[in-house]
Amino acid sequence: MALEGYIEYQRREFCKDLPCPIQVLLDAVPVGSKEYEHIRSICVNNCIHTTYEFHHWLIQKGYLLVRPMQPTEGAKS
Numbered sequence: 691m692a693l694e695g696y697i698e699y700q701r702r703e704f705c706k707d708l709p710c711p712i713q714v715l716l717d718a719v720p721v722g723s724k725e726y727e728h729i730r731s732i733c734v735n736n737c738i739h740t741t742y743e744f745h746h747w748l749i750q751k752g753y754l755l756v757r758p759m760q761p762t763e764g765a766k767s
Contacts, residue, residue: 693756696754699748699753704739704744704747704748705733705739707747707751708739710738710739711738712729712732712733712737712738713733715729716729716730716733
C-alpha cells in the first residue's frame with residue numbers, strides 16, 4: 691500500500707543498485723530455473739550484505755520507513 695505522493699521500494703532494488711555479485715548471477719539465468727533457485731538460496735540464507743548497509747542505502751536514497759500508529763501510541767496520558 692503506497693502512500694499518496696510516495697513510491698514503494700521495489701524488490702531487489704538495493705541489490706541491483708550496488709550491484710550485488712549474487713544479483714548479477716541471478717539476472718543471468720531464467721527466473722524459476724533450478725540454477726536461479728540455487729543462486730537465490732544464497733540471498734535467502736547467506737546474504738553477503740548487512741542490514742546496516744541496507745538501512746543506510748535506504749537513507750541515502752531518501753526512503754522513509756513507516757508503520758501505522760497503534761491506537762495506544764497516539765493517546766495522551
